[in-house]
Amino acid sequence: MAALMLLMPSATADNATTTRTFAVGDARIDVVATVFPATTEPLKVAFVSVHDDEETAVEAAGDVLRDLGGRLVELRHTGDREVAFRLGSTEHRIDPNRIFTPAGRRATLAALSTWSQPADDVVAAFTDELLSTLAIDDVDVIVALHNNTPDRYTAANYAPGGSLAADAARVNLRPGGDADDFFFVTDPGLFDALAARGHSVILQNEVTVNDDGSLSVWCGRMQIPYVNVEAEHGHRTEQVAMLRDLAAAIAERPPHRGSRTAAAPPPGCELVDLADIDPSFVIDNRYATTDNVTGIRLYPANTIYLERSAAERLARVQASLRGQGLGLKVFDGYRPLAIQKALWKVKPDPRYVADPAQGSRHNRGSAVDVTLVDAAGRERPMPSAFDEFSERSHLAFMDTDGDLLANRETLQKAMRSEGFLPLATEWWHFDAPGWRDFPVMDANPYSEPLFPDSQLKMESP
16 A cells, blocks of 8 residues: 655654744744655655644554554644634634634634734744645645544534534435544545445535635645544544545545646635725836846736735835835735746746745735835835845845845834735745735736737746
């Protein structure tokens, strides 16, 4: 049988554990990855446990992965299901399986404590990092490991007339089986395979499922096959058997991951003209001119698009700078994947241009390139020019005039105050938290074709 393994670096000949620690407010969350040696070519499957109190699932996964090989990723913090953290004097709480969509983050914060934009921002930033740590762009299947309390959350909840019936497209209940032990999947093929093996299994309804922020909802939107292996606390033997059957089903009938690139913005993702959000921005779309690294016009008009929530966040930065007699000039925002390929063809350096094979945060409408201007719209000098691909553009570069460093710091402080996260190698680049909420897109929001002056021939990355 093919082994199952999450595509992440540093798999070793012996079991090895690595830990990355993330800050969420004053809380610290360890993302712990344990590698079990694989004897055959691995499938691209990620095993993940997000609730720190569901030890049966982790133990069962260990039992199986010791035989099959693979990688198990766990969130560890206090041993509790929920994560508590403080921002200032305010305590917040989240369910870490309700943080993968904007609606889910807002709902879990509001239900368990208090929602605020800063709290939402730090949770969104953690979610982005967690998904990146899982190497989510490379995996073919996500396997979530969960345990439940008897008779509270069961497969029967999804049957017609049940409290979760709207979330289910198809339901197979095992006659005489324990309804606490079941699979929840997004792939019809896996539904059929697991049902044929006699398991209770639910297929998520992608149209009517409630957006609770769960990993299953996010995976459904991103067209990543997802499996929740759900068993009652203490049902270790049962969960081991479920995992072995799942491994066999995946090996025999590998699920299909959908396109990693969206041809149009999906529901919940709206690309907006930045000038419509706030006309006081100075718009200087450098890629709508020949004054860029490619030497040709890439966009047909001096217009900047962003995903709406990022655009509204940037407008708040603009408002705060206005009180200082300053403002923002915007060089680029949403970038279709075709443009990303053109830039990569000319500058294939991941320090400055994201590899289009993985996609850029620009391609998701959640990254923006900006600089400071004075009240008259004149640029404030920075340590380097925009798109100057050198150490002078790095945030760590200090060997320059103090006024330039002060301007850079003013920009960084203003953008960080609204949750934007900087890029270490480009002082002008900022990511909105929650960029993982949206897929890589190759949509053209302009009314004219891209590359207006050229039929640029781009090689596949």
